[in-house]
Amino acid sequence: MNTGAHTDITLTNSPTLIDGAIYTVSFGATDLAGNSATTVSTTGITYDVTAPTISSTTPSQNSYINNTKVSYTLSESAASGTITWTRTGGSADSNSPHAKALAGDELNTGAHTDITLTNNPTLVEGAIYTISFDAKDLGGNAATTISNTAITYDASAPTISSTLPAANSYVNHARVSYTLSEAISSGTVTWTRTGGSEDTNSPHAKALSGDELNTGAHTDITLTNSPTLIDGAIYTVSFGATDLAGNSATTVSTTGITYDVTAPTISSTTPSQNSYINNTKVSYTLSESAASGTITWTRTGGSEDSNSPHAKALTGDELNSGAHTDITLTNSPTLVDAMYTVSFDAIDVAGNAATTVSASNVTYDFTAPTLLKVTPAADSFLPIADNSKIRIDFSEPITAYNVDASSKLGTNLNTSIQQDSDSLVISVNAPLTSLDTLTFKVTNLTDRGGTVGDAIEISYQTSILADYNNDYKVDVQDLANFVSLWPNLDLGPANGTIPYLTPEMDGLANLRDVGIFTRMWHWSYANNGASSKVFTSIGEPITINHSSDKIIVPIPDNAVAGEILLQYQETDIDLGLSDEVTENRMVISNRDAVQGLLAVNFGYMKQMQNKELGFSVQHKGKSNSDFTISYVYYDVNNTVVNMGTQDFDLKAIPLEFALHENYPNPFNPTTTLRFDLPEVSNITLTIYNMLGQKVKTFNMQSTPAGYHSVTWDATNDLGEQVGAGVYLYQLQAKGFVKTRKMVLLK
Template identity: 35%
Template structure:
């Protein structure tokens, strides 16, 4: 009775004002009964109680996920609620659209459970709901805690874009055994759980690869497949969110397999024809397909900057390469091309080698011939600077011209040096040609020490080629200048092989004869000479051409009677005499008394070198005695006597 004294009550319930009681103290209620006569019973006491004024400690409320697709049920748990005095008695929960609200589910007692499933709910899509859990202690003090929001998600992920290839979208892939795709832009409030990817020959098709879980990555490569060229293929993809909502499947715009590198289908400039030294080079390369990148390199074999640098442009499937003249004569310019197509195929083995024509080869036939000489002489005479050649640097045939705007000896010497190089560096250039005879026949006169070739009227250029036995004859042009007021004459001789080439080009039409000097090295035999001839008109067209075999008989320049040999002699001696002209010839032997002994010749003889033997017999065939004899020749106006001695 230290808190409350005894007080009288009429029933079995006692009420006390405990507002002044304190926590932490044990309190006991005591009771006794007094009967009507005043006897008091024994005092009995309760087992004690304590005061609990404090609210419990709040715990946490957990949900399975911040998003769910179930619109009827919510599963949640809680933990960490406590009360140090009376202890937690039970838990209540409410569900609302805001924290602490109960507009979705009223307050419900769950007893002492630490998890529950709220059922029979009506939850709306894209709405967020909160669970409030109340921890109530044994004396009715309570504390609440709210969960994080749960959003109802019934919408599948939004679709993004799907690209063929591992980076930017491509139209072509080059590998037939694997194919890659990548994608972006897929979105879902609760996040993407995984993607499914397929590959087929139609949009959304799966005939190559069925739907495959590729995880959360945004790119994937199918391997161990076999793709065909010229077939359309499509990747397809769909996204699944954390709640199992699956997006609409989409397909890529498709791709094809290109397993071959790009090629060049047409080259506008053939490589089998020489190119001009003085004209710009413009090469158009037509590709079999468009390319994403290309490399063009030009290399001059002679190191000419004009051949080592180029301007390159590309329009569509056409690549244009420009090179600026002048180029180096006989140079070779190699154009190397490397192409990469949209599929990534590379073709770097494309090389084209162009040959620059020879300087002075105006007709581009690969040789500096008579027609070129005529062209040059005509241009010189007409001051046609489009055919100018010099000055030049380098050595033949690799001359680099830098025209100075005038014809002078530099141009002439450039032509001469190219002409001589051409004849010296190719076999057969000095051989007589077996060419068909046409036009005028060859008009030629052969004298003792020279021949004269007479061109037909209207001749602008002459080419003569002679093949002869060099052991029997020497052949050459008379000494003269290359350039004269009439034109230009070039010649080349092979004195060992027995060949002579003469090229003459006139400023104007001319029928002046061409003289070729002859020197006989033997007198016994006729000399076979093969001569080919070509006479060109002012249009470089043949006036006359052909081939003839000449049988040239050695002819002396003057009459002569030579010493006999041997002298003295026994019994035979030889007498040589020269006749530059044909005619009657008397060759008589006389003794010392002037008597005629024998007639070695008395009749017509052709021009030439002649030889006769005397056997020391008279005209009757009788041997003559030893002694001094004379032999005399008479040929026209020529007469000469020589002495000889016969021994016995």
């Protein structure tokens, strides 16, 4: 009750008012003197002891915002209010805290939704704040502070990067890749068809979920909400995202993405299974272009290949869709002569792998076929009267060839050919022409791989007709064959000119065959001759009987043919063959008078006993002559049974008795009396004078045949010289008597 100011006091007798009531407050006073003051009254005084409440605040706790808008509800109008942003983390904010007073309508009671304050704060990107709401009502009651913590201020939109699939790519799946600059609250990957196969469900907008919303790289993932795409359709793939603060990323789109889940097919491949080839060319057809492809050669047999397998990548045009026919790869393998499995692989641009196509047992043969062996050997003889077969063996099987058969003499050849895997058999049909050369030329010799070998030329000689042992001669050995085969042989008749005869066998053994053999023997002798020979002794020497006028050569019983050569002095004697051909014996002879050589071949067509050959001798002079007999005999097996050479001295023996003119005549003091004895004789040579008286007698007993002479020295039987004059000399021998005159001069 004291005088003076009483400020903001609680009365001792304080009233109990009713909250919310409106009062008029009147002040009255009586001083100590009893004076009453004029009553002072104030009206419209509201008694308010209830604090205001703040509710429905945003941003909420742990939220992300990209603006400074706020929401709150006041239970009553406030006399004042403040919203304070206090940094608690994240980016630094040097101006924190940001206490912003409410103004104007912002103080009104009721809801204030998503408003931008008149006093709007400037926040820092990436900073984390606690937002506190404060208010006092008109009664001065302060509201309980409302604080929302961990509010991140984020005004930057998220970025989407490193997206896959890439533009204009091919995929065989719906997997995607992307990188988020920050975690997002929502995101969508949308596949929108722009071409290719129809897709009635396009677009396919697929929301991201779970970890797919997290910040960072999401690589080659299959979305939880993966789309069902259409094979062959072309899409634009769009990536959208909104972060926790509601910032929307710029949409990232990739165009021209082809969805391809169909694997490429490889067809029409060569080389084919079980084939043979001589090059590394290949053929294949791709149903679509490939991103990569490989052809692999793996050795499975044949020659060793240390570099196997040969995996060769396709390049350039080799990867294009369509047919690739008989091409040489850019990366061509180097193979050996071996067996391989050839495998074709391809992956299309979407990554679909084709089913491997393999061809097994492919034999690569780069080596040309060559000649291994010829049977009979080249340059050997082909029989002219019998069919022949020529076998040509090659280094490997062949598939093609040409054979040209020709005759040096121009004979039309009758041939046929049989092919085995790795050989040819050429049948040459008789008859052929004697002494011909046949040439067989094999060209275009092609193996299973198609490699062509060099031309092969093979020549043969045809036998000489009647040359049974093919020694280019028709001689005694062939005669031995001839008579041994008789009558089971056939040489003729024959056409042509010696020696180029073509037999036309008649199936008979007769004189035609003998004649052909004889003609061929004479041709051979004329071309080869039968020069003097000295035969090595085989067997016991034969006993050859000879006299002045004949020679008898015995033939062994087991001999069927033989040759006898008589070499003589043609100036001294002439030799002749006494025996000729009979029905059981062939005798062929040739005389060379210049060389003094008589060659005789003989053959017996029938077994005989006491066989011999006789030769006649005619002396050309009175002197003795030596000669040589060479002989060889063959049995039925053409084996030598006897062979040898013997030398003889053949005495000159006259054919008749004769007394010849003495020499000299006239004479002094001696003269020679000559006489001939054709046989051994006892002779008397008597000299008479003209009176008939015996002057000298020469008695010569058993005088051998031959040419003889006696010298008279003009003496008588007493050894006395006789006088000059005419004398007679007389030869007496076996009834032969001959007298001649001679004159002695003094």
